[in-house]
Amino acid sequence: MEEQIIGGASDDIVSIGPKIRKKTFAKKEFPRKVRNERHSMQSGKGLQVMFFGGVGKIGDNMTALRYGDDILVIDVGVGFAEPDMPGVDLVIPDMSWLKAHKDMIKGIAITHAHEDHIGSLPYFLDDVKATVYGSKLSIALIEGKLREFPKVNMKSQAVNPGGAVQIGCFNVEFIHVNHSIPGSYALSITTPVGVVLVSGDFKIDFTPISGETTDLSRMGELGRKGVLLFMCESTNIERPGMTMSERVVVQTLDEIMASHKQNRIIVTSFASNVHRVQQIMELARKYNRKVAFSGRSMINTMEIAMKIGEVKFDHKLIVDIEKADKLKDEELLILGTGSQGQEHTALDRMVKGEVANIKIGSNDLVIFSSSPVPGNEKSVTNIINQFIALGAKVIYDDLSDVHASGHACQTEFMIVHKLIKPRYFIPMHGEIKHLKYHEQFAISMGVKPQNIVVPHVGSVVEVSNSGIRELNDVLAGEKIVDGKTVYDVDNAVVRDRLQLAEDGLCVVVFGVNKNSGKLVNMPELIPRGFIYPNELSGIVKEARQVLIDAVNNAAVENEKPDWNELKSTTKKVLTNLFFKKTKRKPVIIPIILEV
Ligand SMILES: [Zn+2]
Numbered sequence: 079m080e081e082q083i084i085g086g087a088s089d090d091i092v093s094i095g096p097k098i099r100k101k102t103f104a105k106k107e108f109p110r111k112v113r114n115e116r117h118s119m120q121s122g123k124g125l126q127v128m129f130f131g132g133v134g135k136i137g138d139n140m141t142a143l144r145y146g147d148d149i150l151v152i153d154v155g156v157g158f159a160e161p162d163m164p165g166v167d168l169v170i171p172d173m174s175w176l177k178a179h180k181d182m183i184k185g186i187a188i189t190h191a192h193e194d195h196i197g198s199l200p201y202f203l204d205d206v207k208a209t210v211y212g213s214k215l216s217i218a219l220i221e222g223k224l225r226e227f228p229k230v231n232m233k234s235q236a237v238n239p240g241g242a243v244q245i246g247c248f249n250v251e252f253i254h255v256n257h258s259i260p261g262s263y264a265l266s267i268t269t270p271v272g273v274v275l276v277s278g279d280f281k282i283d284f285t286p287i288s289g290e291t292t293d294l295s296r297m298g299e300l301g302r303k304g305v306l307l308f309m310c311e312s313t314n315i316e317r318p319g320m321t322m323s324e325r326v327v328v329q330t331l332d333e334i335m336a337s338h339k340q341n342r343i344i345v346t347s348f349a350s351n352v353h354r355v356q357q358i359m360e361l362a363r364k365y366n367r368k369v370a371f372s373g374r375s376m377i378n379t380m381e382i383a384m385k386i387g388e389v390k391f392d393h394k395l396i397v398d399i400e401k402a403d404k405l406k407d408e409e410l411l412i413l414g415t416g417s418q419g420q421e422h423t424a425l426d427r428m429v430k431g432e433v434a435n436i437k438i439g440s441n442d443l444v445i446f447s448s449s450p451v452p453g454n455e456k457s458v459t460n461i462i463n464q465f466i467a468l469g470a471k472v473i474y475d476d477l478s479d480v481h482a483s484g485h486a487c488q489t490e491f492m493i494v495h496k497l498i499k500p501r502y503f504i505p506m507h508g509e510i511k512h513l514k515y516h517e518q519f520a521i522s523m524g525v526k527p528q529n530i531v532v533p534h535v536g537s538v539v540e541v542s543n544s545g546i547r548e549l550n551d552v553l554a555g556e557k558i559v560d561g562k563t564v565y566d567v568d569n570a571v572v573r574d575r576l577q578l579a580e581d582g583l584c585v586v587v588f589g590v591n592k593n594s595g596k597l598v599n600m601p602e603l604i605p606r607g608f609i610y611p612n613e614l615s616g617i618v619k620e621a622r623q624v625l626i627d628a629v630n631n632a633a634v635e636n637e638k639p640d641w642n643e644l645k646s647t648t649k650k651v652l653t654n655l656f657f658k659k660t661k662r663k664p665v666i667i668p669i670i671l672e673v
Pocket residue numbers: 190192257279484
């Protein structure tokens with residue numbers, strides 16, 4: 079098999095979009111590969127897969143399929159802010175290319191209702207009017223989310239497991255899979271060039287606590303008929319074996335509750351894992367405890383799931399958290415949000431003594447039925463330590479089987495690869511290391527190396543019966559959400575915040591004679607966040623002197639002072655001095671009074 083490298087603006091490379099701009103981090107690590115299987119493709123004949131997020135980092139999942147004038151969008155997720163973005167709430171994919179081609183968008187298919195798959199919908203549906211398709215629970219949770227965005231309307235259609243809808247030229251079948259939220263789907267998309275199977279987030283749980291096992295028979299059937307392209311998540315691709323069944327988690331929680339009958343029990347879990355939450359409530363009933371919810375998101379999610387019949391529970395079991403202290407310790411189980419150690423959530427407020435009359439002490443047993451999302455390890459450790467410092471006993475997933483991942487491990491990946499036997503393969507939903515690992519894994523499962531593309535944000539991959547290859551990139555990247563407004567990642571406000579946080583600031587006030595340009599008083603300096611008290615008076619004294627010299631030297635006989643020049647001189651001399659003394663470059667704010 080010959081590998082042909084196509085470079086430059088060859089005629090048969092279809093360039094779509096008004097302007098191609100590269101602005102993503104992944105480029106350097108990822109030399110773009112252009113591959114061709116034997117025959118070169120005819121322009122425009124193929125199916126194009128476009129990546130707007132979810133590859134190169136976990137989060138921001140958003141992919142589009144384009145054939146001719148039809149676009150199908152798959153998932154519209156958020157990412158989380160990096161440590162170098164202080165005060166930023168969310169990161170969302172740059173969706174401007176899709177918005178510019180909104181007339182071509184025939185529909186939006188949602189695999190499941192985790193934030194990294196639905197969280198950017200409010201910032202997409204404000205402009206794009208296409209119908210959103212997903213499970214009953216996904217649609218209900220999205221509707222709940224959109225209540226915070228009254229100006230955003232959604233047309234939606236819930237699809238049952240095994241159901242299919244025609245979206246433009248794509249026939250999309252929704253296949254049931256196990257994951258850590260009910261109503262999760264893989265998508266089998268019949269396109270004019272063949273079947274594309276998108277795994278969504280999945281695992282294979284042979285003993286789920288609720289519902290069915292991932293629909294392997296359907297996947298096998300599709301594999302027998304022939305799958306052109308398999309696009310598969312890669313989160314836990316490095317982990318051998320099988321993901322633990324949800325049933326083990328429930329058994330472990332049962333044993334823990336049986337051996338801690340006298341303790342007050344506090345459990346935290348992901349709010350969206352509604353079956354787990356329901357099981358914990360069932361255990362509370364078994365051990366004669368009432369359940370108090372703490373944290374809005376858990377209550378909201380459970381109410382939505384109950385309304386559509388996804389979970390059932392007896393309201394008599396629930397007690398208001400405000401009245402929870404009236405119960406004895408052994409009669410109470412608190413279900414709280416904040417498993418990631420985030421500020422202002424139920425657990426965070428509990429350790430600070432801010433939740434009703436709940437005072438954490440030695441009779442409390444706190445169970446983290448969750449695991450840290452990558453990046454949150456430190457804050458989770460912090461909150462665990464805070465509970466322990468207050469005397470509580472804490473059980474978390476390193477100590478006991480109190481959590482099961484929602485993502486497949488290697489044995490499960492082997493099963494789906496062998497059932498689906500795709501001709502072409504694209505790994506997704508992972509950092510670069512996960513995607514590259516999955517590429518090798520797929521090769522070991524029998525996919526030809528030249529039939530795999532590892533994408534990055536902005537990749538456009540063309541697939542047809544004669545080959546798979548990358549075309550020119552499309553405009554893609556990330557935007558930040560601060561409050562409710564969307565901005566570019568690199569902006570002056572965030573840069574200022576970083577500088578203020580790292581280097582502090584200094585306000586300097588002085589008066590200058592409007593005719594002579596000479597200083598009329600001693601400059602006032604107000605430094606914040608970069609000078610320690612023992613150095614303060616020395617540095618301020620020196621700063622005053624360099625400023626006096628600089629301003630007076632700049633003054634020219636019988637000439638009015640140049641105010642802009644004065645400002646930049648002030649910034650320059652103070653920056654130099656402060657850097658010499660403290661190795662910091664604070665933000666300097668000169669206030670010059672004309673006297
Ligand atoms: Zn998920």
